Amino acid sequence: MSATDLTGKDYFTDLSLLLDPYEYFRQMYARGPVSPMGSADSLLVTGFAEAVEVLRNNRDFSSAIATTGAGQPLTFVPEGPDISTQLDAFYEQLGPMNLLVNYDGMPHARLRAIASQLFTPTRLKATHDFMHEFAAQLVRESVQKGGCEIVNEIATPFVTLVVAEILGVPPGDREKFRAVIDAAPPPGNMNRDDAREDSEPQMSPLEYMGLFFFEYLSDRRDNPRDDLLTQLALATYPDGELPDLLEMVKLSGFLFGAGQDTSAKLISNAMRRIAEDPVLQEQLRADYTLIPPMLEEVLRLEGSTKATWRIARRDTKIGDMEIPAGTRLTVALAAANRDPRRWENPEEFRIGRPRIQEHLGFGRGVHTCAGAPLARLEVAAILRHFLEQTTQISLNAEKHGPPGNRKLEYEPSYIIRGLANLHLELRA
Numbered sequence: 001m002s003a004t005d006l007t008g009k010d011y012f013t014d015l016s017l018l019l020d021p022y023e024y025f026r027q028m029y030a031r032g033p034v035s036p037m038g039s040a041d042s043l044l045v046t047g048f049a050e051a052v053e054v055l056r057n058n059r060d061f062s063s064a065i066a067t068t069g070a071g072q073p074l075t076f077v078p079e080g081p082d083i084s085t086q087l088d089a090f091y092e093q094l095g096p097m098n099l100l101v102n103y104d105g106m107p108h109a110r111l112r113a114i115a116s117q118l119f120t121p122t123r124l125k126a127t128h129d130f131m132h133e134f135a136a137q138l139v140r141e142s143v144q145k146g147g148c149e150i151v152n153e154i155a156t157p158f159v160t161l162v163v164a165e166i167l168g169v170p171p172g173d174r175e176k177f178r179a180v181i182d183a184a185p186p187p188g189n190m191n192r193d194d195a196r197e198d199s200e201p202q203m204s205p206l207e208y209m210g211l212f213f214f215e216y217l218s219d220r221r222d223n224p225r226d227d228l229l230t231q232l233a234l235a236t237y238p239d240g241e242l243p244d245l246l247e248m249v250k251l252s253g254f255l256f257g258a259g260q261d262t263s264a265k266l267i268s269n270a271m272r273r274i275a276e277d278p279v280l281q282e283q284l285r286a287d288y289t290l291i292p293p294m295l296e297e298v299l300r301l302e303g304s305t306k307a308t309w310r311i312a313r314r315d316t317k318i319g320d321m322e323i324p325a326g327t328r329l330t331v332a333l334a335a336a337n338r339d340p341r342r343w344e345n346p347e348e349f350r351i352g353r354p355r356i357q358e359h360l361g362f363g364r365g366v367h368t369c370a371g372a373p374l375a376r377l378e379v380a381a382i383l384r385h386f387l388e389q390t391t392q393i394s395l396n397a398e399k400h401g402p403p404g405n406r407k408l409e410y411e412p413s414y415i416i417r418g419l420a421n422l423h424l425e426l427r428a
């Protein structure tokens, strides 16, 4: 029996694609590594080489829509072979928060130079003890109870606290941030019903946190400490100029937010695989040095960011394919990571694939994830404590059904690939 044709589905709103977005991507790939999405005004890039080409060509492809996607019509009609002037005029509408990830050219390079200096090996080493003690404690409590729901009880508070600690957010404010992030729809929300009523303007988590970050950074400029907020408050652009405080406020808030869902969902994506595969579990328990290469394979096969977006700034090409200015591209990182032209038996989970670090789980090019070193460390730390403190980890069959017929619920997001919850049974 042939599989249902999914190619006409709306990737941005169709919740039926959440369980297995990979099947949708496979069918679209069969139409070509760059092909029209039919349901949305965007090309879908599913080929590995093509995705790398787009992500590397930041001269012709703008990141203005990197997080907003292509689910809504453009608010202007692209005109002529170069739409740079139109992009400038509509920038705020294209990526309303106007963050590092949406910047192009020199504004991006200057700010990225600052962001790139944050998660240095020395800084990460300094948080090593804190991260491990906290992870050990969270896992200990779960093992004592015989189980946990890892997404909301463990992964999310863990990554929030780690990034808060490394930035230097005061303990009293951390819960407030977590609460506004939890209350807001996920990034790339597919539930249009959750869209905010225009008559009731609410603050987004970034706006809310911005008020706090403004205070912290102003304070750090006068009273420096040994934390990332101080580094951000005193940072200068490569040409020596002191950035506008508002720019640093936005960057701090974005750093706090960017690593929340992404890292927490990576923990649970990895844990689902570990819990479902006793052989893998034993392999990892016998040799903890396999955790980092295992994580890279999880990032390839089930990374927590499914896609990112670009818009052609000028007439350009991908390979021989002509791309007119104004074309929007959905760069499906999750599809490129399973492109059979690049990966041998792509659907197979294999630790130690050659050149695995070339996967696109953290993107590629100038916008490659600035927090990847932190994400890799924190996710590996919590997984290690789970493996160390247990002899068996399995999925809770009462909550998820029996093996072979599991029921799993994924976040309604066109960006994030991640479970809404994952109930585990833990045996000491």
Ligand code: HEM
Pocket (backbone or CB within 6 Å): 063, 066, 100, 101, 102, 112, 115, 163, 254, 255, 256, 258, 259, 260, 262, 263, 266, 303, 304, 305, 308, 309, 333, 360, 361, 362, 363, 364, 366, 367, 368, 369, 370, 371, 372, 374, 375
């Ligand atoms: C497993 C966890 C994570 C995943 C899968 C992930 C994924 C990504 C991806 C795919 C991009 C590129 C977006 C694009 O090209 O348009 C990105 C950018 C970024 N990420 Fe992450 N991320 C993770 C964790 C983090 C953490 C922990 C932080 C910071 C604390 C962070 C901060 C950033 C920043 C600042 C950018 C923008 C870089 C730029 O535009 O120059 N991320 N991330």
